[in-house]
Amino acid sequence: MTNVLEVTGLTTTFSRNERAFKVVDNLCLQVKRGESVGIVGESGCGKSVASLSMMRLLSKNGSIAGRIQLNGADLLRYSEKEMQKIRGKEIAMIFQEPMTSLNPVLTIGKQLSEGLEKHEGMNRVQSRQRVLELLTQVGISRANEIYHEYPHRLSGGMRQRVMIAMAIACHPKLLIADEPTTALDVTIQAQILDVMKKIQRELGMSLIMITHDLGVVAETCDRVLVMYAGQVIEAADVRTLLRSPKHPYTMGLIKSTPHNAKGQKRLHSIAGSVPAPDHYPKGCRFAPRCEKVMPVCLEQNPPLLDVDQQSECRCWLYRENRESTAVNG
Amino acid sequence: MFWSKQWSMPRLELWEKIMQQKKAKYSFLMMLCIVLLGIIGPWIAPHDPTKTYYEAFMQGPSKDFWLGTDAIGRDILSRMLYGTRVTLTVAVLASVMTFVAGTLIGVTCAYLGGIVDNLIMRIMDIMLALPGIVLALAIVALLGPSQENAMIAIGISSIPAFSILIRGAALSIKQSGYVEASRSIGSSNWWIITRQFIPNISNVLVVYTTMFIGSAILGTSALGFIGLGAQPPTPEWGTMLNEGKNYLREAWWLATFPGLAITAVVFTVYLLGDALRDIFDPKS
Ligand SMILES: Nc1ncnc2c1ncn2[C@@H]1O[C@H](COP(=O)(O)OP(=O)(O)OP(=O)(O)O)[C@@H](O)[C@H]1O
Ligand code: SF4
Ligand SMILES: [Mg+2]
Secondary structure, eight states: OOEEEEEEEEEEEEEETTEEEEEEEEEEEEEETTOEEEEEOOTTSSHHHHHHHHHTOOOTTEEEEEEEEETTEEGGGSOHHHHHHHBTTTEEEEOSOTTTSSOTTSOHHHHHHHHHHHHSOOOHHHHHHHHHHHHHHTTOSOHHHHHTOOGGGSOHHHHHHHHHHHHHTTOOSEEEEESTTTTSOHHHHHHHHHHHHHHHHHHTOEEEEEESOHHHHHHHOSEEEEEETTEEEEEEEHHHHHHSOOSHHHHHHHHTSGGGGTTOSSOOOOSSOOOOGGGOOSSOTTGGGOTTOOHHHHHOOOOOEESSSSOEEOOGGGHHHHTTTOOOO | OHHHHHHHHHHHHHHHHHHHOHHHHHHHHHHHHHHHHHHHHHHHOSSOTTOOOTTOTTOOSOSSSTTOBOTTSOBHHHHHHHHHHHHHHHHHHHHHHHHHHHHHHHHHHHHHOHHHHHHHHHHHHHHHHSOHHHHHHHHHHHHOSSHHHHHHHHHHHHHHHHHHHHHHHHHHHHTSHHHHHHHHTTOOHHHIIIIIIHHHTHHHHHHHHHHHHHHHHHHHHHHHHTTOSSOTTSOOHHHHHHHHGGGTTTOTHHHHHHHHHHHHHHHHHHHHHHHHHHHHOTTO
16 A cells, blocks of 8 residues: 655744744654554644644744655645645645634635635536535535534534535545544544544545544554654554553553543543643653653653564663664654 | 625624614714715705805804805805715725725735735834824825825825734734634635635724724814815815814804814714624623
C-alpha cells in the first residue's frame, strides 16, 4: 500500500515576545491509503497545532519546518493560493467545536455548497442535489429541511454531522479529525464515530483521528501515536499499544481510562501536568511525572527508537534494546 | 433572490425587535417621519423657498408664514422643508461613502493582517489625529465650497474612525471557528470576506452607520454654517442658521427653527443608533 501522507521531521515553532518555542518537535508520521491513525495526548501537547500545520492553517506567528508530503507532493512548497485548491479537495479537517464551526448567518445548504462549487465547479442546482445526498450520507434525516436551516437550530451532534458532510463533500484523500467528539454527549459520540467509520469505508479515505481518549482510538484506529509535550513518545498498532504499552506515560494513560478501572474506587491519574512549551525540562520531558525516572533521564532526552518489531518508544528504560541501532532523534 | 434567502431570517428578527422596544420603535418612527418630510417636503411647502415677499421682511410667525420670514422675505418653513432633503441627501450620501470605503478598508486590514494592515492603520491613525471637521475643512478648501464637495469632505473625513471600528469588529470574526473551518475546505479570500466577515459584522455595521449619519448631519450643518456647504440660495439648515445668527435679538425665529431642526434630527438618529446597539448587544 502506498502512503497518502508522509510527514517527516515536522517542527512547528511559535514566536511570542521575541521568544521562540517548539510546540511540535520532529513529528514523523505515515498514513496509508484507507488507514486510520490515531494521535493521542493530553491537552496542550500540540495535537491541534500538528494538524493545523498539516493543513497549513497556522496563524501568522507560527512557522513550520520539515516535510509534509501528500501523495508525493510537498505541501510546504505550495503557495496559499495552491493550498486553497488542495484544502477540501485532497485533505480536509473536522474541528473540536461543532458549536462554533458553522457560520451563524449562512444556511446549512450555503455552507455545504461552497466546496462543491469551488472544487467541482458545480452550479447551484447540481450542488444542491449533492448537498442533500451528503446530508443523508452523514445520517441526517429531513435533509430537505435542514438544507434551509440556520446552524443555531441544530444540536451539537447534528452540527458535527454537518461538519463531517462539509469536510467529505469533495472526497478528500485524507481527513484529519481533531477531537470530533470531545464536545458531545457520550451517546452522540458513539453515533458520530460510527458515521465517520462508515464514510471512511465508503470512500476509502485515510483518517487521522486526534483525541485524548484511548477508547476512541481503540474503536476507530489501526495505528496510534502517543504524543507528550510536542513529541511522539510511543507509536504502535492499536492492539499492541493497548495490550503492552511500553512508555511509562502510555501505561499511565491506559490505567487511567475508565474501562480499566473497574473495581477500583478512584480513577488512576498521572500526577502533575504537561509542562508548557517554553518550560520543557532538559532531559526526558516526562521525567518530572515519571515513576521510573533514572539519573540519565534528567540529563538527556531519549530518542524515539524501535523497542521491538511492533513498537517505537522514547524512553531510556529500553536502552539495551537499541544499543545496536542507536541514533539520536 | 439570493438576498432574500441569505438575509431573510436576521432581517425579520431585527424588524420584530425594533417593534418590541420602545426606544427603538419611537426613534425609528420619528426617523421615518423625517425621511418622509425630506421626500415630500417640496410638495407640502406652502411657499416657494427662494421667493422674496416684499411686504414681509423678517416677520414673526403668523397665519401666512407659520415660522416667520427671513431677512429678505422668504418663508422659513418652506425653506426648512426644502432643506430637509438637502441635509439628508448630503449626510446619507456621505455616510454611504464612509460605509463602503470604511468597510472595505477595515475588513481587508483585519483579514490580511501583517504589513498591509499595519501600514493602512498607521495612515488612518494620522488622519484621525485631526478632528473630523478640520479634515473636512481642509478637503473643502482644496476642492472649493459646494454641496457635492461638502459631501465628499464629510464622507472622507469619517473613513478613518469608521474603518478602525470595523477592523476591530472583523478581528473577532477572524478568530472564529467558522472562518477556520471554511478555510479548511479551501474557501477563497473573497468568499471568506463577503460571506463570513461582512454578514457577521452586519449588526455592528448597522449601528455604526446610523451613528455616522448623525455626525454627518452635524457636519453638513457645520459646513453650511461657515459658508462652505451648499451655496445660497439653496435652502440648507446650516446656511439658514448662519443667516439668522446676526438677528438673534430682533428676529429669534430666523436661527431658532433651523437650529431646533438640526438638534431634533441628530437626536433622533443617535437615539435610533443607541436603540439598535441595545438590540444587538443586550449585555453592554
Ligand atoms: N497561535 C498560537 N500561538 C502561540 N502558541 C500557541 C498557538 N496555538 C497553540 N499554542 C500553544 O501550543 C501548545 C499546544 O496547543 P494545542 O492546541 O496543539 O494543544 P492540543 O494538544 O490540541 O490540546 P487540546 O487537547 O486542549 O486541544 C499550547 O501550549 C498552546 O498554548
Ligand atoms: S526516559 Fe526516564 S523519565 Fe522518561 S519516561 Fe523513560 S523512564 Fe521515565
Ligand atoms: Mg486541540
